Amino acid sequence: xxxxxxxxxxxxxxxxxxxxxxxKKVANTQKILKEVVAFANTKGGLLLIGVDDNKTxxxxxxxxxxALIMTQAIIDSCRPKVSFSLESxxxxxxxxxxxxxxxxxxxxxVFLANKPKGYFGKAYVRVEDKSIQSSIEVRRILKGLSINxxxxxxxxxxxxxxxxAIYDEGFTSISKISDTxxxxxxxxxxxxxxxxxxxxxxxxxxxxxxQFFLSEPSI
Numbered sequence: 723x724x725x726x727x728x729x730x731x732x733x734x735x736x737x738x739x740x741x742x743x744x745x746k747k748v749a750n751t752q753k754i755l756k757e758v759v760a761f762a763n764t765k766g767g768l769l770l771i772g773v774d775d776n777k778t779x780x781x782x783x784x785x786x787x788x789a790l791i792m793t794q795a796i797i798d799s800c801r802p803k804v805s806f807s808l809e810s811x812x813x814x815x816x817x818x819x820x821x822x823x824x825x826x827x828x829x830x831x832v833f834l835a836n837k838p839k840g841y842f843g844k845a846y847v848r849v850e851d852k853s854i855q856s857s858i859e860v861r862r863i864l865k866g867l868s869i870n871x872x873x874x875x876x877x878x879x880x881x882x883x884x885x886x887a888i889y890d891e892g893f894t895s896i897s898k899i900s901d902t903x904x905x906x907x908x909x910x911x912x913x914x915x916x917x918x919x920x921x922x923x924x925x926x927x928x929x930x931x932x933q934f935f936l937s938e939p940s941i
Contacts, residue, residue, distance in 0.1 A: 740764065756846050758804060806824045831864040863919055896932070
């Protein structure tokens with residue numbers, strides 16, 4: 723992506739969203755890395771550093787130093803490795819905005835390591851203009867979809883009843899299916915995960931409890 727000041731202004735005017743995040747400065751790399759991981763686990767996105775939440779182009783006084791810090795942080799803390807490119811745009815005040823173009827990862831889930839160069843940590847996904855920690859189910863679905871795009875599943879009476887219940891209600895959750903069908907929580911979780919990997923259902927990640935809905939509006 724080749725970015726100039728005019729393009730940057732138009733981009734920032736749109737505001738933050740599923741694939742766009744603003745950060746004023748490199749103050750807390752772990753917080754910023756959550757956005758990088760979330761982009762990699764979702765559809766990719768553009769991280770602009772030197773832009774306030776109110777869309778002000780404040781810029782960075784030491785962009786080269788900040789670029790080095792963030793680049794090394796991404797390399798050290800994202801597992802598996804995240805693909806990204808970096809550009810800088812010079813503002814009228816002489817300061818610069820860093821634009822990290824984070825690619826969607828082919829191998830998911832991507833984790834933010836709990837220590838540099840570690841292999842254990844938390845995964846995040848992008849939901850609208852927020853990056854939220856993913857549930858176990860989201861991680862399993864991300865992994866399943868990245869390994870095999872088509873996952874055959876046997877549809878029995880229970881699965882048909884669950885699909886019918888979701889059709890009637892519009893969406894559901896693991897706890898709702900567990901209560902409705904008197905199932906152990908883990909079994910309800912496994913069923914919804916399998917139905918999602920098989921593309922019968924879609925998942926809508928939430929901070930409290932994920933929602934599941936039909937991939938197609940009719941059954």
